[in-house]
Amino acid sequence: MSSHPPSIRKLIDQFNKLPGIGPKTAEKFVFYLLSQPKSDLAELGQAVSHLKDKITTCSICQNFAESDPCDICRDKTRNSQIICVVATSSDIPAIEKTGVFRGLYHVLGGVINSVDGIKPQDLTMKKLVTRIESKDVKEVILALNPTIEGESTALFLSKLLHKYKLKITRLAQGLPTGSAIEYADEITLQNALKGRQPF
Numbered sequence: 001m002s003s004h005p006p007s008i009r010k011l012i013d014q015f016n017k018l019p020g021i022g023p024k025t026a027e028k029f030v031f032y033l034l035s036q037p038k039s040d041l042a043e044l045g046q047a048v049s050h051l052k053d054k055i056t057t058c059s060i061c062q063n064f065a066e067s068d069p070c071d072i073c074r075d076k077t078r079n080s081q082i083i084c085v086v087a088t089s090s091d092i093p094a095i096e097k098t099g100v101f102r103g104l105y106h107v108l109g110g111v112i113n114s115v116d117g118i119k120p121q122d123l124t125m126k127k128l129v130t131r132i133e134s135k136d137v138k139e140v141i142l143a144l145n146p147t148i149e150g151e152s153t154a155l156f157l158s159k160l161l162h163k164y165k166l167k168i169t170r171l172a173q174g175l176p177t178g179s180a181i182e183y184a185d186e187i188t189l190q191n192a193l194k195g196r197q198p199f
Helices: 006-016 023-034 038-054 089-098 125-134 148-161 186-194
Strands: 079-086 103-107 139-142 167-170
Touching: 006 023, 079 089, 079 125, 089 103, 103 125, 125 148, 139 148, 148 167
Parallel strands: 079 103, 079 139, 139 167
Antiparallel strands: none
């Protein structure tokens, strides 16, 4: 049984529910918060409680946003002929940070996962098809993680979109810069060999 008072224990349990947060990290978070001014805690609590009130889903790309359509979909300087398909909204900031991609996005809301019971119809694939049919889309980039679930989702999408006259591409995969071959896993090395470039 925990030696913490119930209010501390309850907050530790809440933090522990977050992905990638174990009991020790959750405990550190709580004790850090206890050392902060009450006004900061009130601000944090308000930000969390207003999250669901302020955030909506963009009806075009399915990304989380404070407006509908979202800022990216409303941006006329972006190339509307290229759609980058991602699994979740959290993938978009990483791509945006590169400063290279200037097209639009489509968030699937996950990947096909038979173990968790996630089927193609549970994702936003129909909305993607509607976008392709109603707009002059030239290319769809499949920016999905190179996992078994990501690969099966990419394969399903490529078959689904095959009948449309557009280019279907995927992110290049291989060894990251600064990594050592001896520590690379088998799938990474396979992708690196398949995606080899002229030198």
